[in-house]
Amino acid sequence: MDETEIDFRHLFGIVRRQIKLIVATIALVLAIAVVAVFSITPMYSGTTLILVDPSRKNLLDPSNISGSSSTDSARVESEVEIVDSDAVLLSVISEKGLITDPEFGVKLGLRAKILAALRIRELTLPTGQDALGVVLSRFKSNITVSRRGLTYLIAVTVRSENAARAAELANAIAETYIRSQIDSKISTTRESRDIIQRQLIDAEKAVVLAEKAFDDYIFGNVNSFVTATGRSDLADLRNRINELTSERSSTESRVADLRQKLQGNDYQTLAAELENEAVAALSKQRADLQRALGEAAAGSARAVNLRQELEKIERNLAVEAETALSELQASVGDYDKQASTLRRDLNTAILGSNLPADTLAQIYRLQQMARNAATQYQALLARSQTLETESALQIADSRVVSPAFPPTGPSSPKVMLILAVAGLFAVGAGFALAFIFENFIGGFTSEEQVQAITRLPLATVVPRHSATTAQHSVSDALIDSPLSMYAESIRRLRATIDNTLQANMPPPVDGRPRLGFVIMMSSALPGEGKSTMSLSLARTLALSGASTLIIDCDFRKPSIQRHLNLEPSSGLVDFLVGDIASDDLLQSIVKTDEKTSLTAIVGARRSDVPTDQLITQERFTRLVQTARSRFDYVVLDSPPIEPVVDGLYLAKYADVITFVIRWAKTPQRLCVHSLQRLAQTKAEHCRIMTLLNQQEGKIGYYSAYSDYYSE
Template sequence: MTKTPTQISKRIDDDSFEIVLPTFDLRSLISDLRRFTRFFVGVFIVTFALILVPIATKTPLYTATSQVMLDPRTMNTMPSQDVLSGLPSDTTTIDTEVQVLQSTALAERVVDSLHLELDPEFNPYLGGTKYFGLVKTKPISQEGLSPIAKQRLHEAIVDSVKSRVSVSRLALTRIINISYTAKSPQKATRIANEWARLYLSQQLEAKFEATKEANNWLNSRLGELKVQVEAAETALQQYKIANNLINATGDNTLGQQQITTLDQQLATVKVDQAEADARLAVAKRQLASGSAGDDVGEALNSPVVGDLRSKRAAVSQSLADLQSRYGPLHPEVVKAKRQMADIDEQIDAEIKRIISNLEAQAQIQRQRTASLQSSVGQARGQLIGNNQAMVKLNELQRNADAVSTLYQSYLDRFKQTSAQQGIDRTDARIVSNATLPGGPSSPNIPLGVAFAFLCATGLATALVFLRRAFDSGLTTGRDVETLLGQPYLAGVSDLGSTLDKSTKTTPVAYVVDKPLSVFSEGFRNLRASLIYSRLGEEVKVIAVTSSLPGEGKTTTSMCLARTMAMSGQSVVLLDCDLRRRSINRMIGKEVTAGLLEVLAGSATLDEVLVADDVTNVKFLPLAESTYTPRDVFGSPLMDDLLATLRSRFDVIILDTAPVLPVVDTRILCRKADVVAMLVRWRKTPRKAVQNSLGLLTDVGAQVSGVVLTQINVKEQSKYGYGDSGYYYKEYKKYYTQ
């Protein structure tokens, strides 16, 4: 088990347990690995060989590396810019150049330059075909190949050459490593250096082609512009002659200045007019809205209105004082009211005078605006008349100047690009040429061994855990407590695993002959667990059962009965398996009447009981009969029989049939004080045991716990961590055989 849960359980309502979460146990993990040691070693060896053998037998390859650097520096020998600009030194550009170095076009140039199509390492038609490095076929003739076949062969050679190159950037620098791998160190060095050289040559050719194309285009464009310049200058001169503008400068400065001055004055007057109209309009809106005029802007700024308002405020204050002192009809109060009315009339008259003044100012500004507009119109008419002939002339002049300037710029650029040819330089340079490698780069035997070891270990471990995951058997007492939630009563060894191969005996005889052996100790543990499984209550009837046949029920019952008898208890063993009748074969006596005859009343209990000559255990077997009454164990007669046996014996052991296939066992287990569920070590499926325990719980049987039977103590000591059998090597000498 890769994770062994530690079950901490407490009794709840006498029959339920609370199981806590599992914890990781390294020793349990190691135990699982030890358990499948052979399987692990087998998978490891096969995987290790399958990985390492191809690596070790691989043809040695050699890798040579050359280095180029993208150089952002430029040689400024010309005052102009290059036709094809230099490469920037940013990361994106460097990564792009790495891809260019791995391009098919560059690989094809290398193939053509070094004639690699004639190299058997790259041309399969020349090298033949090898089978496991032993048999080599004859070279295949290339004569008679179709053009398509030749093209495919050429592409295959280029792809083969390209697949051997490795281009990478050196950390965060501008240096690029070009590594090539071949079967020969000289060949790898030659191809790596040629790859770097052709990369620089490709850059030069790209710049040369760009300059050549630019010169051709500029030359053709200059011819077109020359014709346009001549036509523009001819049209300009003809227009001057036709309109008598030979000495014209093309402008009328005085007229323009006059218009400019008038426009500025007109703009100022319009602003003044707008301001006067706005003041008048605002004042009229305020009066129209019911205002007394005292909030008009000009009234607010008028010193007369301000003085009158001050007087009114003083009179208003005096009036309020008089009214509060003498009342509204007092002569002084009446006099103060008249003074206030006079002041209001004076304020109203002053405001009307202000409004009238605003109207006069607005009228004056409108007249000034009309006068200036008339003057501007006359000046413009004169200027238009004078410049009418200059409009066309200026247009022709501008056209001629523009065409001439464009022609001159193209002519200068053409001269510059023509002079630039021959001095183009690459944007990269070779930092170091490749040298002969000191040894093969592959196969890397140490790395291959490490890789094979890791893969073999990982796969073997994974398969061990996968196999363990599909192992549904129970191995240790901790498995019983954790996976089944049941107490672990004892572990019964497989007798053959505790003895030498030469020793011939039976478990039933050995438990008497060697009471201090490891095998016998398991039954003594089982006896103690069963007797004390119900504290405060006497345990007399013990049912021994299992989920499936072949789990050692009869052998366990016989050995347990003998062990109890040797401890001084009177024991009777009932054969309750109506289909097998296994006890008959073990007692070695002919049985003519047994349990069924006692229940049927055809024989008495004393007549059918068979005594063990060695331990005085009493057996109640089943006679060899084909007739089996229905519901024999659920009848009151069975209850009476058990009551009789309880009064005569200390312990009654019921050897029952398996729980899953036989329903009678569930009925019989309900009548027992305790039930011991036997589980064959590593064989019985866990699901079968869980189903059996569920069936017994449903009928109310008192399941005391689980017993692991037929345990191989030697195997258990290897991987049974968590169980007493794990320490078998330490304590086996303590017991006698």
């Protein structure tokens, strides 16, 4: 319980002492955060949700085929990368004209403007691929594409300075992705179709070659079949097939010749060769109209009517001729059907005949080759037609399930979150700086810290104590409150100094009386309570019955006379500069404390000569020697070490140096520096100890044994 209470008091003490630093740090960090938050351009986020269906989709095959969960997950992750790919984003950039967009388009950045202002680089906008790359990079930095957990949902989020623009671009990315997915499936299907169509050409040739090989073998060996079987009808079938083939060729040639005459408007020859009554009648009417038109006067009404009638007859003639040619062309198909029927009859008759085994085997082999070629051709043709149909019936595997809508508020900056985080950081930074300043930069806050850093013994810790009135000194507590913690800490200092002197001072030789001890009170900086500690120590020595003299050696800012409520005296300075003879020393400059038996040599004003010269003269040495011979203790209240060098010259007279450190105020670096300088100038037998002054709170043994003290 006691340790917990001590820790909290210690922390509260740090906060109280460094409250200004903490408040200033919090205010500065919050001010920076507020300025930063309100200087950031608000950004709006539009999010589109896309659902990916990993099953295969085919409108010609209603059954859907799904993969395993692992392959589905990999498929969704792949689609995420496709949505975020440069190809999709470049399509959106081109479609939405983002090259010239004021937010995402090509523009000069701050870095380019600075370089141009410093004449390091010319102020030019990028063009071509460089401009496209800049826009793509800027656009991509404002896009987030992610999968929602382990679902099949992909979230496409676009950030923009304009709410409607953010939603528009998010939807555009989703639409472009789905459209590219369909285009990709169509392209893949058409590539497959093209490959199969190239194979169809070879398959068709194979069918023709297989059929031809079979027919050539049959027709080429009919005579041998007749001889082997004795069936003369086989030869008759072959001859009939040849006749049909010849008639077909003749008819086809005739159709081609007549169609050429039709295209050349040679209706008279066409009518003669077609032998069609309708065509012949129309041809005769045409000839009569042409003759009548030749007899009519040019430009007359009769000529115009005749010409119109002639054009009508020619149109009818062309229609009738085309009809007759179509009928003639249909007869070609009849020849093919008859020839095909006869071929089947011939093949059946041959296969049903009693032929040698090797001949039948050869026939079956050629027949099977023809069937296989036809089957393969039919399969390729069917697949080609299916792919052609599929290319027109492709649907996307993904769809938009939730389009983006313009957001009602900005997504960044998150003002409250940033300010909350900044507030927490500010409080943490304030306390951290307070702790650093308290323990590493500002001063000492514990006994262990003093001993660890100075590597010197700590004589005592003096608690903070305030004078009751402005006319009283803090050292009056030794008389007014002899059982207080303050008075006890000074007595602890006296005991520590006595033990140190007895342990380190050599005994007198030749039976001479022991001279008095010189105790020097020093500090690094002014205002650390050094004079108060000097007077308090001198008074407690006097109260213990020892004859004690205190000398105010701070010739620049003397203060002992104020603490003792004595009249100021310039006698010490006058003596040191030679204005007072040594015989008149005690009568002129020595004063007596009204509350104790303490003797004091006080000051009165700032010296007009360099103060170090006063201390280094022989008169000051004689003063100290005289004081040693007449007093048990001589306390030297020295000036601070860092501002002036006087204390370094005083150190050689001291038997013990008590270095005053003010709680949480004396900088550690200056403290160590001052102690190092004292260690270089002190006498060899002199010991240096530290004193931690004005400790706040009841800490350590004062708290543990508070019942022993009274104020």
